[in-house]
Amino acid sequence: MGMRQEVLFKIKSVELDKINLPRKVSSYFGENTFSTEVMRKHISKATFAAFKTWMSEGKTITLKQANEIADAMKKWAMAKGATYYTHWFQPMTGLTAEKHDSFISFSGPGKVIEKFSGNKLIQGEPDASSFPSGGIRATFEARGYTAWDPSSPAFIIESALGKTLCIPTIFISYHGEALDKKLPLLRSDEALNKSAVGLLKLFGHKDIKKVFSTCGPEQEYFLIDKNYYNLRQDLIMAGRTLVGAPSPKGQQLEDQYFGTIKERVVNFMFEVAEEAYKLGIPIMTRHNEVAPHQYEFAPIFEESNLAADHNQLLMELMKKVALRHGMVCLLHEKPFAGINGSGKHLNWSLADDKGNNLLNPGETPESNLQFLAVLAAVLRAVYLHADLLRSSVALAGNEHRLGANEAPPAIISVFLGAQLTAVLSMLEKGVKARVSKRDIIDLGIARLPRFNKDSTDRNRTSPFAFTGSKFEFRAVGSSQNISTPIAIINTIIAESLDYVAGEIKKVTSTGKDFNSAVLKVISQVIKETKDICFEGNNYTQDWVREAKKRGLGNVAATYKALEALTEEKNIKLFERYKVFSREELIARYHIWIHMYNLTLEIEANTLIEMVNASIVPAGYKYEKLLARTLHELMALKKGAGLRLEGVVLKDKKDHLAEVVKKIYYVRRNTNAMAALLEHAKKLIDEKRAALYFKELKPLMEHVRKHVDQLECVVSDNAWDLPKYREMLFIK
Numbered sequence: 051m052g053m054r055q056e057v058l059f060k061i062k063s064v065e066l067d068k069i070n071l072p073r074k075v076s077s078y079f080g081e082n083t084f085s086t087e088v089m090r091k092h093i094s095k096a097t098f099a100a101f102k103t104w105m106s107e108g109k110t111i112t113l114k115q116a117n118e119i120a121d122a123m124k125k126w127a128m129a130k131g132a133t134y135y136t137h138w139f140q141p142m143t144g145l146t147a148e149k150h151d152s153f154i155s156f157s158g159p160g161k162v163i164e165k166f167s168g169n170k171l172i173q174g175e176p177d178a179s180s181f182p183s184g185g186i187r188a189t190f191e192a193r194g195y196t197a198w199d200p201s202s203p204a205f206i207i208e209s210a211l212g213k214t215l216c217i218p219t220i221f222i223s224y225h226g227e228a229l230d231k232k233l234p235l236l237r238s239d240e241a242l243n244k245s246a247v248g249l250l251k252l253f254g255h256k257d258i259k260k261v262f263s264t265c266g267p268e269q270e271y272f273l274i275d276k277n278y279y280n281l282r283q284d285l286i287m288a289g290r291t292l293v294g295a296p297s298p299k300g301q302q303l304e305d306q307y308f309g310t311i312k313e314r315v316v317n318f319m320f321e322v323a324e325e326a327y328k329l330g331i332p333i334m335t336r337h338n339e340v341a342p343h344q345y346e347f348a349p350i351f352e353e354s355n356l357a358a359d360h361n362q363l364l365m366e367l368m369k370k371v372a373l374r375h376g377m378v379c380l381l382h383e384k385p386f387a388g389i390n391g392s393g394k395h396l397n398w399s400l401a402d403d404k405g406n407n408l409l410n411p412g413e414t415p416e417s418n419l420q421f422l423a424v425l426a427a428v429l430r431a432v433y434l435h436a437d438l439l440r441s442s443v444a445l446a447g448n449e450h451r452l453g454a455n456e457a458p459p460a461i462i463s464v465f466l467g468a469q470l471t472a473v474l475s476m477l478e479k480g481v482k483a484r485v486s487k488r489d490i491i492d493l494g495i496a497r498l499p500r501f502n503k504d505s506t507d508r509n510r511t512s513p514f515a516f517t518g519s520k521f522e523f524r525a526v527g528s529s530q531n532i533s534t535p536i537a538i539i540n541t542i543i544a545e546s547l548d549y550v551a552g553e554i555k556k557v558t559s560t561g562k563d564f565n566s567a568v569l570k571v572i573s574q575v576i577k578e579t580k581d582i583c584f585e586g587n588n589y590t591q592d593w594v595r596e597a598k599k600r601g602l603g604n605v606a607a608t609y610k611a612l613e614a615l616t617e618e619k620n621i622k623l624f625e626r627y628k629v630f631s632r633e634e635l636i637a638r639y640h641i642w643i644h645m646y647n648l649t650l651e652i653e654a655n656t657l658i659e660m661v662n663a664s665i666v667p668a669g670y671k672y673e674k675l676l677a678r679t680l681h682e683l684m685a686l687k688k689g690a691g692l693r694l695e696g697v698v699l700k701d702k703k704d705h706l707a708e709v710v711k712k713i714y715y716v717r718r719n720t721n722a723m724a725a726l727l728e729h730a731k732k733l734i735d736e737k738r739a740a741l742y743f744k745e746l747k748p749l750m751e752h753v754r755k756h757v758d759q760l761e762c763v764v765s766d767n768a769w770d771l772p773k774y775r776e777m778l779f780i781k
């Protein structure tokens with residue numbers, strides 16, 4: 051029996067102890083978080099008031115007050131059994147990072163006490179010189195500093211033998227440059243706040259102090275049995291399968307989507323949800339996705355900063371809990387070829403501090419005008435900065451989704467739905483100098499309907515779709531930290547909100563009444579940005595041609611998409627809104643190109659080893675079997691007079707020759723890959739990335755093609771790599 055087949059016999063569901071009836075979620079939601087409510091209970095009124103002012107007006111607290119909060123946090127965490135604390139941050143690797151410290155300090159010779167000061171709460175110094183900085187940190191000041199982000203509550207992570215207090219932090223250089231993904235997000239919310247509040251003032255909302263972005267990321271993922279995973283070097287090293295023949299049954303029957311969730315999987319989902327609820331992560335929906343063994347979790351939306359932290363935490367939880375159930379959670383964008391990959395639909399909207407969603411049409415003509423003004427700003431932002439949106443989802447994993455044979459394409463466009471499109475086209479036709487009540491009714495905006503509530507009016511192929519009261523950015527990859535996409539969306543929208551407000555002011559200053567001025571600006575924006583709107587099927591070649599005619603970008607390569615970060619117009623934009631400095635932006639460009647290269651190198655080197663140490667030897671075994679069979683048959687023919695017809699012998703010989711040839715191709719392309727990697731060492735990162743995209747990836751595909759053909763003929767017990775039909779179907 052082969053290695054792979056042995057593993058097949060080991061696959062079984064994990065035996066779970068039956069637990070008592072689950073607790074009511076409301077009774078423990080957020081119990082492991084140091085929420086504002088918990089903080090309020092543990093600190094003085096004055097300090098709490100100072101903290102609230104910090105959050106709403108940005109006036110920082112004193113060190114004494116920080117000490118009080120730190121002490122309360124420590125007491126709370128220790129009462130829950132925590133013995134360590136860590137500043138939890140999000141370096142540019144896209145993962146989360148933590149360096150744990152114990153609460154202890156010496157209180158006398160050989161004696162310790164638990165201590166945690168305001169200083170330690172506010173600032174940490176993880177000596178994190180190995181994190182990527184893209185050249186921001188020179189080696190002589192290699193330190194990075196973590197600084198408390200009080201807008202995201204501290205939380206406790208439990209493991210079997212202990213608990214750790216985690217404090218969300220930003221990660222900055224000595225000079226304050228952002229070395230992480232979180233600080234730019236916080237800055238972008240600041241920018242958005244200013245611009246949106248400014249626009250709302252024009253609409254007469256003098257009482258609104260704060261506008262922020264809200265976000266609900268829908269997390270897709272695959273689960274496979276750990277026993278299979280252990281035998282797949284490619285999954286372990288690269289997170290995706292680099293070879294593997296398609297399973298005869300894939301997703302063509304569409305029998306998985308929203309299907310009954312297998313018990314083993316639903317148990318996993320229950321446990322993830324319980325862990326998430328303890329951390330205050332509002333998981334809401336869970337279901338089977340389109341591909342076999344593909345699933346989704348979606349949360350209730352939250353303020354973006356929290357949503358981003360929560361999504362990072364959720365991904366960590368999913369990986370951890372899957373292992374407890376004998377499975378591995380795959381977050382890669384394309385773990386299996388030939389079936390759907392995984393994305394993370396980023397639902398995004400704007401909310402004010404009075405609880406209004408700015409992308410909800412209202413009940414009155416005035417509120418609808420405001421809704422349309424915000425909508426126009428979104429259209430303009432996407433139209434002008436599609437390149438930045440594309441760059442925000444540029445990574446090696448996502449390259450297999452965007453612009454490949456599945457959704458969404460690398461062309462950024464906006465879907466609005468039939469009703470809204472109709473309204474906009476009326477507006478576009480232009481408005482009169484003076485708009486009467488009657489005109490507003492005629493324009494169809496006196497009372498706008500609730501859009502797209504009917505899910506049949508959905509366009510699931512659009513990368514940036516309006517879905518009733520929010521936009522859904524569907525190009526984000528499943529493994530991505532959503533902070534950067536959100537920061538980019540926030541910034542480009544902030545700029546367009548400013549633009550719309552500025553234009554309205556210009557028009558009213560000529561004496562025009564406010565409503566007419568707003569309509570005029572909206573209609574002008576609609577006209578100018580029309581090309582970004584597309585209601586049809588985004589997966590067709592027709593759209594690719596049409597988009598080209600319209601001059602829309604269609605950038606398949608990651609390294610090309612990332613170039614947007616180096617363009618002067620974009621650098622200026624981010625500088626103006628204080629989201630990234632020039633250095634910070636360029637640093638990110640370099641880091642992400644470099645990460646692309648590293649990813650490709652890991653993949654290619656893994657493939658080379660798999661081919662040489664596992665696939666080719668399996669091929670040789672089969673080759674030998676065929677050669678020996680042929681040899682023995684010929685001997686029998688000669689010695690014992692076995693009757694063998696010519697066609698029979700020819701068939702055997704042809705088959706052997708075919709296998710020999712396939713092995714040859716596999717080896718030839720693999721050697722070419724190795725040579726190319728060697729050559730690439732001499733190139734700078736940009737050139738290297740281009741070479742990998744243009745030449746290494748096609749070579750890898752060639753290798754794969756022949757390997758997959760071999761997989762289908764080599765005797766089953768000689769093939770050690772778990773097959774798609776097993777990984778995806780035996781549960």
Ligand code: ADP
Pocket residue numbers: 264265266267268348349350351352397398399400407517518519520
């Ligand atoms: P849909 O079916 O239109 O996708 P759902 O209600 O299922 O809508 O929501 C999908 C995701 O969008 C959820 O995670 C949800 O929390 C999020 N979402 C809903 N409204 C908003 C909003 N105003 N801002 C951000 N995200 C939102």
Ligand code: MG
Pocket residue numbers: 268395522
């Ligand atoms: Mg959705």
